[in-house]
Amino acid sequence: MQRINEQNLNALKKQLSGRLEKNSDFTCKNVVIGTEKFEAYFFETLVNFPATLSAIKESVTGRDNESLMNMFRPIEEDSIMLSGDWLSALLQGGIILLSMEGSVAVIEQERSDIFRPVSSPESENPLQSAFDAFTEDININIGLLRKKMVSDQLVIETRYTGSQSTKRLAVLYLEGVAQTKVIQSIREKLEQNKDRELTTVRDLLQILGHPKFAITPTYISSELPGEMVQNLKNGKVVILIDQFAFAFAFPAIITDLWSTTLDLNYPYLFQVFLRIIRAGGAILATTLPGMYVVLNSVNPELLRIQLAITVAKSREGVPYPTLIEVLLVMLLLEMIIEAAIRLPKNIGPTFTMIGGILLGQAIVQAKLVSNLLIIILVASAIANFVLAGYMNTIGIRMYKYVVVFVSSCFGIWGLEVSIIWIIVYFASMNTCSVPYLSLSVKGKSPDE
Template identity: 35%
Template sequence: MEGTLQEITSGLKNNDDFFEIYQDFGKEKLIFLGLNSLMDVPKTLFSLKERLNYETRMDNQFTSILFGLGENIIQDKKAIISSILEGKLVILLHNYHDRAIVVNPFSKMLSRSIEAPTNENTLQGGLSSFNEDLDTNLGIIRKQIVSENLLIKAFTLGNEQSRKVSLIYFEGSNKPYLKTLEKRLKENIGIDPKNLQNLNRLMGIPRWSLVSHFTTTELPQEANNALERGRAVLFIDRLPYAFITPGRLEDMFFIENDENFPYPIMIAIRFLRIAATLLTLIIPGLYVALVSVNPEVLRIELALSLAESRDGVPYPALVETLLMLITLELIIEASVRLPKSIGPTITMVGGIILGQAAVEAKLVSNLLIIILAATTIANSTIIGVQHSTSIRLFKYLILVLASFIGVLGILVGVFFVCSYYASITTLGVPFINFNFSKGDIKGG
């Protein structure tokens, strides 16, 4: 017994929150092991003692009763240590040194309650959002979808830091990618999916991919909609998002909340997002192309107006546009990183004071300020931070091509972007794929 106990506690005894409590119950000596930072120790032990005292009054088979209280009985030393690190209470018996009883304790409240979404706004939709606790997120999904066909499969990934992952899909979704997804989860059990890059590596997605192969959401209705359309949802413990796979192009423009509007309005909103994406990609490059490469395309009045607005600007149109675009990127990044009390101030300083000063100093033209403001607003209509960031990156490619070969460069850039999206596959499913629809859960 002493050797077993020493082997278990050798790696944990240097932690100040590790406890080792000895208690005598009649002829039996029990040893309680756990972490007091993850459980309410007094409440757990009191409840356990009360139950043992009551049960032993009814039946003298103390040992069998004790084994019956446990969630499971473990013999492997590494599994025992892993259970302790997960916040379980481990009980060792003096006469059964080869087995440990794992009990669910009264846990400390270390997770947020279910709150309204903070990163995704909803209009006329549900206000619940996922949080960092995996069991809570699974419960939200179960409450959203009351169906016996909903399957949840659990995996434990990571070597040094184990992390629970749950794969959710409908039983009728006999899609080939589901088998591939499960296979890769089992084969890459040593990878800790603590971020999207590790998740991509786990799924075999190229490291230099410019587009996210997963749609992240904190809205239960979006995860519900994806499941109904025959897709799979991944939940990762300690990450407050659902990862919807396989990713597809329409995730940039369509969300479930749109269906709360009348059908004509829903169509108009979605076309508005598509138009905004095209504006984000094309407008900065079009400005550079028409100013410096193809001014003959413009009407003479508009050409004179552009020339007048750039009077005194010392830089070429490409440098002028890049200067302001990079400044806007810095403002966006600063507004994300700074506290909410300071972020709006930085946005105001960058958007109003800095822009006006740049115009008055003849560093940029008035028209460029209008164009870049419209571009930034249009980019914000794209659904999902991952998708909007990709579009922001492609915008620079089209801008550079337009500065060299004008309007033709814009066409080449748009063709390249479309070709790149068409070449992307996730788990064998093309990114440009519109075959997912309601009712896919019934067929293979």
């Protein structure tokens, strides 16, 4: 523990009391540890002080004062008076001890009871995998990854961002597996924007310089440690944020639309089959609504006469143009999906299922939409949700509207152009110096 003179000690006490006196949970207590007297400064809402004090006393039992002084992590004098590291330590749950003799130290607290323990995943359903999930505490999350990946190649870099509210980040990657240009790109962005506030995932994307408007997500999010371990092995860089129960892997590539790392738990033939189903689902989810518009109102001559007559009869009595009919049902489906997500779990599935069935039956009987359209759009919605990751499904749901509008204007040519355009858009994307159409982000991959 480093000695400081009495003038600096009084200045430190004045800074502590003056800066934080408006906070009702900021506390100063006189404590005795061994034979030394200290003034302890901490936030009682962040610190389990009795448990921390008991652990300190137990660890120094039977030791002399010199051992007691050496057990604390010292704060340099310049750091105290100039950079304000003591304030950051307090806000992160640390305890500042001031000795009556003019010594100062900051110690880490014993674990507080304000953190949630490791539990089962809530938003993802792992199959043939461990049922543990990330929590809000970043140290626990790092420990979960360390437990699942026992390797000296795993590199963990801790960074802080924000000036008003400091947020702790952890950047993880496998040395020799992740590309150097990806790691360097993320490091540079974090360093350049270290003063920017980080409270949401969008803030993180802005710090890393990702595009504000993107049809497909440029990252992978998951609450499963096993998922992130496989992403690390695949050459991605994982970022953990303190007080976030999700981890984020960078960068996302085209194969992340239809493949998950947990597929590796299945036999190879099963894995290929599932990925083909997901890739086919992405194509059907995008093209089915536009194809219905094309074959109904713009290019019905593409159908055989018998099928064209059947499709025309399905719309008999519907007073709206095909485009309005499609948009009406698509918007209703979007609202049903969002209601299922937002409603409480005990009533959400029941309410949306009954409401969807009753609404669909009533709207068809009222001749507002055709039976065939209900079949097409429900099939499209089901195909949409076979994609890997909820964020990927949102991009497809959005792009369906573009396909429908272009198809209604230009027919089959518009449908083809919309598919070509999305491929060109993917080809133009470049995230963390990696093209989106890459098949792998490993440095040794031949396509890189």
